Amino acid sequence: MYRILTFNNISSLGLARLPNERFDVGPAVEQPDAILLRSHDLHGAPIAATVKAIGRAGAGTNNIPVAEMSRRGIPVFNAPGANANAVKELVLAAILLGARNVVPALRFVQELSPGDANFAARVEDGKKQFAGIELPNRTLGVIGLGAIGSLVAEAALKLGMKVIGFDPEITVDAAWRLPSSVRRAGSIDEVFRQAEFVTLHVPLVAATRGLVGEKALAGAKPGAVLLNFARDAIVDEAAVVAALRSGKVKTYLCDFPSPALLAEPGVVALPHLGASTAEAEENCAVMVADQLREFLDHGTIANAVNFPNVEMARESAHRIAIANANVPNMLGQISTTMAVAGLNIHNMVNKSRGEMAYTLVDVDSPIAPEVVRRLAAIDGVLAARAIPLSAL
Numbered sequence: 001m002y003r004i005l006t007f008n009n010i011s012s013l014g015l016a017r018l019p020n021e022r023f024d025v026g027p028a029v030e031q032p033d034a035i036l037l038r039s040h041d042l043h044g045a046p047i048a049a050t051v052k053a054i055g056r057a058g059a060g061t062n063n064i065p066v067a068e069m070s071r072r073g074i075p076v077f078n079a080p081g082a083n084a085n086a087v088k089e090l091v092l093a094a095i096l097l098g099a100r101n102v103v104p105a106l107r108f109v110q111e112l113s114p115g116d117a118n119f120a121a122r123v124e125d126g127k128k129q130f131a132g133i134e135l136p137n138r139t140l141g142v143i144g145l146g147a148i149g150s151l152v153a154e155a156a157l158k159l160g161m162k163v164i165g166f167d168p169e170i171t172v173d174a175a176w177r178l179p180s181s182v183r184r185a186g187s188i189d190e191v192f193r194q195a196e197f198v199t200l201h202v203p204l205v206a207a208t209r210g211l212v213g214e215k216a217l218a219g220a221k222p223g224a225v226l227l228n229f230a231r232d233a234i235v236d237e238a239a240v241v242a243a244l245r246s247g248k249v250k251t252y253l254c255d256f257p258s259p260a261l262l263a264e265p266g267v268v269a270l271p272h273l274g275a276s277t278a279e280a281e282e283n284c285a286v287m288v289a290d291q292l293r294e295f296l297d298h299g300t301i302a303n304a305v306n307f308p309n310v311e312m313a314r315e316s317a318h319r320i321a322i323a324n325a326n327v328p329n330m331l332g333q334i335s336t337t338m339a340v341a342g343l344n345i346h347n348m349v350n351k352s353r354g355e356m357a358y359t360l361v362d363v364d365s366p367i368a369p370e371v372v373r374r375l376a377a378i379d380g381v382l383a384a385r386a387i388p389l390s391a392l
Contacts, residue, residue, distance in 0.1 A: 002296050003050075005032035007040035010057060014285020018293060034292050038284075039063060052385065053295050055288040058275060059083060060231065061305050062204055070356060073323030073382025075304035077291045081147035082283035083275035088151040090274055091199055091229050094253040095140070095156070098197065098225040100132035101251075103268045133196075136160030141195030143188060143211075144230065145170050149201035150177045157181055166191050167202075188212070192220040197227065204231035214239040223250040229274045232256035299360050299387050308353035316346050316362035319387040320372065325380040326357040333378050334359060341371045 004018060004025040014036075018025050025036075034053045035042070041063045042054075054064055055077040066076050097103055108126050116122060140156045142149045145167035153163045157179055165178070166185040185191045188211065192198060198220070202208045212226070213236035220226075226249050228235050237260050243249040244266040252261070257269040275284070287303070294300045299321030301310045307323070320338075324330050331350055338345060338361070347362040367386040375384040 002033045003029045003031060004292070005029045005035050007035070007037035008057075010036055010038065010289075011282045011285035013282045014057060014289040017286055017289035023293075033296060036288065036292060037063075038281075052383070053077065053292055055292045057281070057284040057288045059284075060203065062231070066306050070306045071382065075295065075301055075307040075323075075358075077288050077295070077302075077304050079284040079287040079291075080303055082287045083277075083280035084147040084151050086277040086280035087148045087229055087274040088155060090255070090270075091148075091152050091227060092155055092159075094227050094229070094268070095135070095197055095199075095225070097268060098227070098251045098253055099135055099138075101130040104265065105130040137162065138197065139164060139195045141165070141185070141191035141198040142182075142201065143167070143191055143198065144201035144203075145178055145182075146174050146201060147177075149199075150174055150179075152199060152201065153182050154179050161197075164191055164194055188216050189219050192216050192224070194221075195224070196221055197225045199227040200230045200234055202230055202234060204233055209233050210236045212236065212239070214242070217243040217248060220248055222248060224248070225251045225253065228252070228254040228256070232258065237261065297387070299385075301358060306353075307356055307358050308351040310349060310351050310358050310360060312347060312349045312360045312362070314362070316364060317389050318363045318365060318367050320359075320361045320363065320367060320375065321385055321387060322359040322361070322375060322381060323383040324357050324359065324378075325382065326352040326355050327380050330357060330378075330380055331359065334361070334375060334381075337374050337378065338363065338371070341368070341374070343367065343371065 002023050004023055006025060006027050015025055031048055031050045033050060034055065035051060036055045038057045043065050051074060053075050054069060056064060057079060059078055059080055061076055061078055064076050069076050112119060112122060137160065139162045142153050142163060142165040145165045153165055156163050164183045164185050166188055200212065211234050217239055237258060240249065240252050241260065241264055244252060244264055251266050251268060253268040255270050255272050255274050257271060261267045261269050291302050298314055299319060301307050322334060343363040343365060345361055346364050350357060350359040372384050372386050375381060
């Protein structure tokens, strides 16, 4: 029986992937083996020594102390792509809002007096200031061509737009998904120089914090529309406000309201609605619950932000999972410890990602708790556990 501590409301479809006969799941679980959450902030919170994995039912993991978990040998799973369609649809809606000046037009109508004798004339005269543009042959710049960015690019092409994209770390799978008509830019500056609309789809990491600032915006086309449905800190808000006031940027549409933006008429800020659909919440919960279950049952890893993907077909009832620093001679020490304990290795896989490595070992005989303790005591081993027979 594994214990899963939950925070936030997790979709029932996701929870159903953790059957009651093998998983004790809920917000009051003590000594949890894993944590399943959405937006709850774990920074500064005590995380029990029993925790072996954390699952985030969403894409971003900013609310989880990933570096600390890595030091403890704890994988942090997320659900990349599970909410991609929901975000794509909201981005498309935002592009249309920006193109047709819908929000300022709505504000204009809401400020009209219903008792005004010249109501119809004021409507007819006022609409002139909200004339927009049509999308065909306009250029959309997409910064970040992962699951969401590629879907946005594809949809924009179907609307008749031209698309230019930039992603220096694009994966092979993402490159295959990308329509061939998307032009590749060599820099962010090139995207801003060529595009009337620019949309951001990169994760918030040290390298992307403040990615769009004064330099990038200075090269933007006059009257450009900037969309940010990724993370708030990717954009330097002060630089955006300055660009709005100078007319360099016509509209900033984002999913992250802030006090600095509320007073700006060129800002359309939504309350973080990108993944707020029933379908996206279900997809994310199902994906991350499956990943947690497979990790606890078999030690396999898929979509962990701090571990390599590791999968090995189960060929034995006796398996050991080891998280270790990616340094020389770790496999030699692990193998020697097992040999001394009289364990014959049936199958083994070891993969690394940056400073982290992960090893799965199937052996031909039962694994004594003392062997796991000896493995965990090896300098550089962060966590070690035997996968119980009951998980098969």
